[in-house]
Amino acid sequence: MAPSAIAETWSAERTDRDGQALEDLSDDIDAVNVLKANMKKEAEASLLAEKSKFDAEKDKTQFRQYEDACDRVKNFYREQHEKQTVAYNLKARNNFKSKTRAEMSIWEAMEKLNTLIDESDPDTSLSQIEHLLQSAEAMRRDGRPRWMQLTGLIHDLGKLLFFYDAEGQWDVVGDTFPVGCAFDKAIIYPDTFKNNPDSNDPIYSSKFGIYSPGCGLDNIMLSWGHDEYLYHIVKDQSTLPQEALAMIRYHSFYPWHTGNAYQEFMDEHDEKMLEAVRAFNPYDLYSKSDDVPSIEELKPYYLELIDEFFPTRVIKW
Numbered sequence: 001m002a003p004s005a006i007a008e009t010w011s012a013e014r015t016d017r018d019g020q021a022l023e024d025l026s027d028d029i030d031a032v033n034v035l036k037a038n039m040k041k042e043a044e045a046s047l048l049a050e051k052s053k054f055d056a057e058k059d060k061t062q063f064r065q066y067e068d069a070c071d072r073v074k075n076f077y078r079e080q081h082e083k084q085t086v087a088y089n090l091k092a093r094n095n096f097k098s099k100t101r102a103e104m105s106i107w108e109a110m111e112k113l114n115t116l117i118d119e120s121d122p123d124t125s126l127s128q129i130e131h132l133l134q135s136a137e138a139m140r141r142d143g144r145p146r147w148m149q150l151t152g153l154i155h156d157l158g159k160l161l162f163f164y165d166a167e168g169q170w171d172v173v174g175d176t177f178p179v180g181c182a183f184d185k186a187i188i189y190p191d192t193f194k195n196n197p198d199s200n201d202p203i204y205s206s207k208f209g210i211y212s213p214g215c216g217l218d219n220i221m222l223s224w225g226h227d228e229y230l231y232h233i234v235k236d237q238s239t240l241p242q243e244a245l246a247m248i249r250y251h252s253f254y255p256w257h258t259g260n261a262y263q264e265f266m267d268e269h270d271e272k273m274l275e276a277v278r279a280f281n282p283y284d285l286y287s288k289s290d291d292v293p294s295i296e297e298l299k300p301y302y303l304e305l306i307d308e309f310f311p312t313r314v315i316k317w
């Protein structure tokens, strides 16, 4: 065969071979994409559609009974509702950004938090570490994804704020609500806002206040406390997905996720996040009546889980 003919045959063969290889490759890519799409669907299904064990239980009515709550809880909310103003919120956010309060691991933070007894909570007398483990364990039992179990484990760690910059418990724990617009009736003890200076401000007390309809919850200032603080820490220092960030940021926003108030501020993203927060809520609230978890037994499992999503280990708080 003449050299040119050899070259032609070779190049034709090569083209065939390359063509085949390309086809194989694109088949592989298709297969990977199908797999990915299925995994995503499964993850969404397991997060949202699956029934939690709490859905079946009938005694939910015994939780969050604020009218029957003790004076400790009532006094807590009176103070909080009087002191959470726009001015305080701006000051607290500025202060938060100005420094690092401490450096420690997630587990160390859980241990540190353990001495705090939450004055706003009518439903549990357990320690914070026990509450965190109860929430995470309830999710693990229900087969929720690992990132969600971790979210359960850490969701109240923002209460650490109490040991640093807080003026009391009123700017750390309790339900949250927007400041800068009218306080909604869906907030517990709504009458206690009458002594909040913002109630007499013509703009802050109007329906939309300093916001506009559809502006998105990200642009709304929620009362300052453990949710907003932890949200900022976790957003910057973990690889947790946005659903986890929403669960942390809005888990105390009962007037929204349970009371259906403030819907007019939501954008499309918030619609998706609301589903995630609602999937999270029963594990926070109803796990409070579960058995007391054994901290030492559970520790190895959760230390591994923490490492999976917090690459730096030592967190700047």
Ligand SMILES: O[C@H]1[C@H](O)[C@@H](O)[C@H](O)[C@@H](O)[C@H]1O
Binding pocket: 118, 120, 121, 122, 156, 173, 174, 175, 176, 251, 252, 253, 254
């Ligand atoms: O008393 C509780 C407690 O402080 C929780 O951590 C908070 O998330 C709830 O919203 C509140 O009702």
Ligand SMILES: [Fe+2]
Binding pocket: 155, 156, 226, 251, 252
């Ligand atoms: Fe909380």
Ligand SMILES: [Fe+2]
Binding pocket: 131, 155, 156, 284
């Ligand atoms: Fe909680």
